[in-house]
Amino acid sequence: MAFATDAVHAGEEPVFTGGASGDVVVPIHLSSTFARKDVDAPTGGYEYSRSGNPTRFMLEKKLAAIEGAAYGLAFSSGLAAETTVGLSLLKKDDHVVAFDDLYGGTRRLFNTVFHDNYGVGFSYVDARNPENVKSAIKRNTRFIWLESPTNPLIRLCDIREISGISHDAGIPVIVDNTFASPYFQQPIALGADIVVHSTTKYINGHSDSVGGAVILSDEDLYQKIRFNQNAAGAILSPFDSFLVARGIKTLALRMERHMKNALAIAEYLAGHEKVREVSYPGLPSHPQHALAQKQMSGFSGMVSFELKGGKAEARRFLKNLNLFALAESLGGVESLIEHPATMTHASIPKNEREKVGVKDSLVRVSVGIENAEDLIADLEQALATI
Numbered sequence: 001m002a003f004a005t006d007a008v009h010a011g012e013e014p015v016f017t018g019g020a021s022g023d024v025v026v027p028i029h030l031s032s033t034f035a036r037k038d039v040d041a042p043t044g045g046y047e048y049s050r051s052g053n054p055t056r057f058m059l060e061k062k063l064a065a066i067e068g069a070a071y072g073l074a075f076s077s078g079l080a081a082e083t084t085v086g087l088s089l090l091k092k093d094d095h096v097v098a099f100d101d102l103y104g105g106t107r108r109l110f111n112t113v114f115h116d117n118y119g120v121g122f123s124y125v126d127a128r129n130p131e132n133v134k135s136a137i138k139r140n141t142r143f144i145w146l147e148s149p150t151n152p153l154i155r156l157c158d159i160r161e162i163s164g165i166s167h168d169a170g171i172p173v174i175v176d177n178t179f180a181s182p183y184f185q186q187p188i189a190l191g192a193d194i195v196v197h198s199t200t201k202y203i204n205g206h207s208d209s210v211g212g213a214v215i216l217s218d219e220d221l222y223q224k225i226r227f228n229q230n231a232a233g234a235i236l237s238p239f240d241s242f243l244v245a246r247g248i249k250t251l252a253l254r255m256e257r258h259m260k261n262a263l264a265i266a267e268y269l270a271g272h273e274k275v276r277e278v279s280y281p282g283l284p285s286h287p288q289h290a291l292a293q294k295q296m297s298g299f300s301g302m303v304s305f306e307l308k309g310g311k312a313e314a315r316r317f318l319k320n321l322n323l324f325a326l327a328e329s330l331g332g333v334e335s336l337i338e339h340p341a342t343m344t345h346a347s348i349p350k351n352e353r354e355k356v357g358v359k360d361s362l363v364r365v366s367v368g369i370e371n372a373e374d375l376i377a378d379l380e381q382a383l384a385t386i
């Protein structure tokens with residue numbers, strides 16, 4: 001089925017048998033446990049809600065369908081999803097190669113939990129050049145971890161080429177697909193092995209649920225991660241599962257509007273005298289515009305840019321906006337704006353942050369689905385204050 005059809009129907013085919021009521025929307029199954037008629041016969045396979053819940057299973061089928069994969073798993077946050085992948089694939093003294101431009105919380109998890117507690121080594125490389133990934137692979141490297149586009153610099157890496165390199169070395173590739181959403185990019189079709197999401201962002205899309213997902217097609221890897229999802233326990237609640245599934249139904253429509261607005265804003269900012277540099281893969285001036293056209297079907301709604309000046313100018317600009325909420329997170333219907341150096345990426349030491357390019361003058365925008373002219377008018381008046 002096409003994306004928009006799966007987004008609405010996958011996992012929610014009405015059931016007419018066995019006293020079922022033919023719901024067109026799977027109900028929120030709040031029951032924490034499930035009664036059975038005999039000790040070894042769980043009803044419908046359900047035992048206890050951490051191990052399996054009908055509302056979460058519906059969402060997990062939908063997540064798999066929209067990424068073009070066989071299996072989906074829903075977690076209580078994007079970081080819970082990432083942690084469970086790490087618990088499933090890493091042992092003490094293993095090694096990981098990761099893109100050097102990553103969500104700050106991912107880097108914090110890698111450095112302070114997997115590295116400091118378990119001795120896992122991380123090589124952060126500029127994956128815009130696949131050769132950097134290749135030369136960082138060691139004998140004990142267990143996987144390659146990528147984001148594309150990245151948070152916050154909106155850089156890309158060639159998922160197909162890096163998947164080829166890593167498969168030659170016999171290791172899987174994991175792609176955090178949060179910024180693109182499965183509507184604009186399907187890493188598994190490009191050769192990646194595992195996709196992770198913060199469903200908190202575009203997938204839920206309404207800034208009212210924190211959640212995460214792991215999506216994959218390999219049966220063995222799925223069984224391993226599913227085992228640890230239950231063993232470690234960071235599952236998505238039935239109510240949040242319902243919200244995320246509801247959000248997915250409009251993902252195609254929302255992403256088209258996010259992109260249309262983001263392109264208008266990126267073009268406006270690129271022509272503004274107080275703006276130094278705009279990063280949006282839909283602009284022909286983005287150094288990886290051609291790669292974006294090749295591996296994405298659209299450019300999503302995230303834009304970052306550098307203001308002329310430094311932190312003081314960035315602060316004044318952000319303080320004077322009225323429509324854009326000054327807030328962390330992204331991917332909701334409402335436009336959000338933030339200062340990565342003091343907000344989402346504050347957990348990365350300043351020297352590491354600046355080495356990658358996250359400067360004090362950098363601003364990140366999650367462009368919502370409001371009217372583009374209203375958004376541009378708000379940017380215009382705030383830029384006029386600096």
Ligand SMILES: Cc1ncc(COP(=O)(O)O)c(C=O)c1O
Nearest residue numbers: 077078079103151178198200211
């Ligand atoms: C790209 C990316 N991955 C993962 C996460 C973590 O997700 P969560 O906040 O749902 O734990 C975030 C959060 O901002 C993110 O931006």
